[in-house]
Amino acid sequence: MLQFKKTLLGGIAPLLLSIALASPVIASDAHHHAHGKDHNFGAFNKDNVLLTPRGYREWVFVGAPVTPNELNDGKAAFPEFHNVYIDPTSWNHWKKTGEFRDGTVIVKELVSVGSKSAPSGNGYFAGEFNGIAAMVKDSKRFPNRPGNWAFFGFESYEAKEGAIQADEACAACHKDNAAQDMVFTQYYPVLRAAKPKK
Amino acid sequence: MLQFKKTLLGGIAPLLLSIALASPVIASDAHHHAHGKDHNFGAFNKDNVLLTPRGYREWVFVGAPVTPNELNDGKAAFPEFHNVYIDPTSWNHWKKTGEFRDGTVIVKELVSVGSKSAPSGNGYFAGEFNGIAAMVKDSKRFPNRPGNWAFFGFESYEAKEGAIQADEACAACHKDNAAQDMVFTQYYPVLRAAKPKK
Numbered sequence: 344m345l346q347f348k349k350t351l352l353g354g355i356a357p358l359l360l361s362i363a364l365a366s367p368v369i370a371s372d373a374h375h376h377a378h379g380k381d382h383n384f385g386a387f388n389k390d391n392v393l394l395t396p397r398g399y400r401e402w403v404f405v406g407a408p409v410t411p412n413e414l415n416d417g418k419a420a421f422p423e424f425h426n427v428y429i430d431p432t433s434w435n436h437w438k439k440t441g442e443f444r445d446g447t448v449i450v451k452e453l454v455s456v457g458s459k460s461a462p463s464g465n466g467y468f469a470g471e472f473n474g475i476a477a478m479v480k481d482s483k484r485f486p487n488r489p490g491n492w493a494f495f496g497f498e499s500y501e502a503k504e505g506a507i508q509a510d511e512a513c514a515a516c517h518k519d520n521a522a523q524d525m526v527f528t529q530y531y532p533v534l535r536a537a538k539p540k541k
Numbered sequence: 542m543l544q545f546k547k548t549l550l551g552g553i554a555p556l557l558l559s560i561a562l563a564s565p566v567i568a569s570d571a572h573h574h575a576h577g578k579d580h581n582f583g584a585f586n587k588d589n590v591l592l593t594p595r596g597y598r599e600w601v602f603v604g605a606p607v608t609p610n611e612l613n614d615g616k617a618a619f620p621e622f623h624n625v626y627i628d629p630t631s632w633n634h635w636k637k638t639g640e641f642r643d644g645t646v647i648v649k650e651l652v653s654v655g656s657k658s659a660p661s662g663n664g665y666f667a668g669e670f671n672g673i674a675a676m677v678k679d680s681k682r683f684p685n686r687p688g689n690w691a692f693f694g695f696e697s698y699e700a701k702e703g704a705i706q707a708d709e710a711c712a713a714c715h716k717d718n719a720a721q722d723m724v725f726t727q728y729y730p731v732l733r734a735a736k737p738k739k
Binding site: 401403406407408414421428454458461463464516530533537 | 598599601602604605606607608609612613617618619622623624626632652655656659660661662663664665666667668669670714717718725727728729730731734735
């Protein structure tokens with residue numbers, strides 16, 4: 344866990360965020376999709392390390408659990424909202440099959456708690472972006488990882504690529520506790536509702 | 542507030558959800574967009590009442606505040622996560638201009654707190670869908686509403702159309718407290734980060 348946090352959080356330059364997110368990912372993917380050509384959203388270096396995802400805030404939102412410090416004795420593993428997204432091609436596959444395809448990219452963006460009170464009541468309201476992590480399913484690139492999922496942390500939003508995480512850092516917990524194929528679908532009604540009824 | 546809740550929550554048939562959400566909104570919109578034709582996502586009856594939005598879980602996610610009952614003396618106005626989405630055409634406009642265009646549709650989906658403890662820690666995790674509300678900006682349809690925004694509640698996911706809300710029910714609070722043009726951008730880093738720097 345410590346290792347994970349260490350690689351995940353790093354120097355962040357919010358000024359670059361809007362640039363990083365400016366690429367019209369929905370438009371280009373859906374355009375391809377409309378012509379019958381799905382594509383993979385994960386891009387890798389020659390060592391199968393995931394390049395830093397871009398444009399994921401335009402992917403399909405999955406869920407946003409929040410685990411604040413004060414509910415975890417001041418030592419939350421992830422003291423933020425976790426905004427979780429799935430890439431559009433894999434979302435389309437999920438809607439058809441209820442399975443995560445080879446090539447699925449799921450991004451978790453960490454967002455600080457910015458406010459605990461608002462006109463709508465007391466609770467938790469998002470503040471600022473704190474970093475991202477990602478998991479990728481790929482049986483060819485990651486044949487020996489549990490479920491063929493590899494987990495990546497990112498030093499910063501400006502990092503060129505991620506750092507692959509040891510199985511103990513992420514995969515072990517996902518494998519033991521996630522409801523379907525290493526993904527915590529039990530906390531993601533968006534995924535459950537879109538899953539085909541068999 | 543009571544009136545709002547009354548029209549918002551009604552009989553819900555989760556079985557119909559996947560059908561309601563099956564339309565490929567991202568694909569069709571972005572396809573149009575790729576050919577330079579944006580379109581409006583709001584559809585209305587002849588009295589300018591918003592038809593129940595569909596496919597909004599494939600729009601652009603904005604934020605998911607949570608205001609649980611136990612943090613509000615058991616009487617939270619909205620004892621759920623509020624998953625908020627903006628339609629893709631208006632998102633593209635926002636990225637270019639930092640303004641909400643005529644035709645903007647923002648949907649708020651209410652999602653119950655399903656769990657308060659998970660392997661990642663104690664906190665709030667989504668459960669089941671509880672209903673939707675929406676706000677639409679349209680200077681021609683709603684010339685006399687504050688900021689030209691109209692607010693709609695929906696009896697259920699199966700309702701054909703919404704019920705327009707009195708200004709006191711929603712608009713007054715948004716007008717007094719929201720950071721930009723009746724929208725609570727102060728709690729939505731996704732919108733802030735995508736806004737052009739002037």
